Amino acid sequence: MRLSEYYPIIKEILVLSGYKNEIKWVSEIPKTFDKTFFYKEYTWVVINSGMSNKVATKIFQRFWNDNSPNFEAIRHPHKNKSLKEVHSKLDHYFNSFLDSEDKLEYIKSLPHIGDITKYHLARNLGLNYAKPDRHLVRIAEFFGYSNIQEFCEKLSLLTLNPIGVVDLVLWRFATLYPDYLEILEKKVEKKEL
Numbered sequence: 067m068r069l070s071e072y073y074p075i076i077k078e079i080l081v082l083s084g085y086k087n088e089i090k091w092v093s094e095i096p097k098t099f100d101k102t103f104f105y106k107e108y109t110w111v112v113i114n115s116g117m118s119n120k121v122a123t124k125i126f127q128r129f130w131n132d133n134s135p136n137f138e139a140i141r142h143p144h145k146n147k148s149l150k151e152v153h154s155k156l157d158h159y160f161n162s163f164l165d166s167e168d169k170l171e172y173i174k175s176l177p178h179i180g181d182i183t184k185y186h187l188a189r190n191l192g193l194n195y196a197k198p199d200r201h202l203v204r205i206a207e208f209f210g211y212s213n214i215q216e217f218c219e220k221l222s223l224l225t226l227n228p229i230g231v232v233d234l235v236l237w238r239f240a241t242l243y244p245d246y247l248e249i250l251e252k253k254v255e256k257k258e259l
Contacts, residue, residue, distance in 0.1 A: 067253060069250070069259045073232075076239045092189075095192035113125050113126050147177070149178075152176065196229050204240075208250060218233055
């Protein structure tokens with residue numbers, strides 16, 4: 067079985083495991099959005115950087131207390147400073163994002179966004195990018211790809227799922243099954259999609 071054939075099974079496992087809304091959210095990111103959506107996604111990526119999804123979720127929920135920022139929930143000094151900076155000049159940052167010709171490079175210019183996290187934020191803003199986290203890197207390498215974007219684009223074409231959904235499905239699968247490479251080795255013909 068190839069990954070393109072096994073991928074729908076992985077996706078169904080995630081749906082049955084309670085991740086249907088997460089997959090739906092990524093597949094339905096609006097093409098146009100307001101500055102609040104922009105800031106919330108920026109906030110999520112900043113909070114999430116360098117920590118587990120589980121811990122980041124709790125902090126994010128405390129930060130968005132009553133749907134407005136609670137900066138006291140962010141104890142990391144640089145993250146706190148970055149979130150305050152963007153919040154205080156949100157119109158500027160949001161309009162600059164909208165006006166930018168190279169949105170990925172603009173995203174990287176935001177405070178506390180780097181070479182990896184720019185892809186995470188781009189994906190969460192509906193751009194066709196996959197985030198090159200350690201799990202996706204390992205899965206792509208298993209199939210002989212050194213470029214995460216190329217790997218996810220190919221799988222996207224084969225499965226007719228947007229790149230962001232492919233990214234999320236493979237990442238979530240890896241977080242739920244720490245032995246994901248062994249599972250793939252047993253189920254999937256290596257080096258083939």
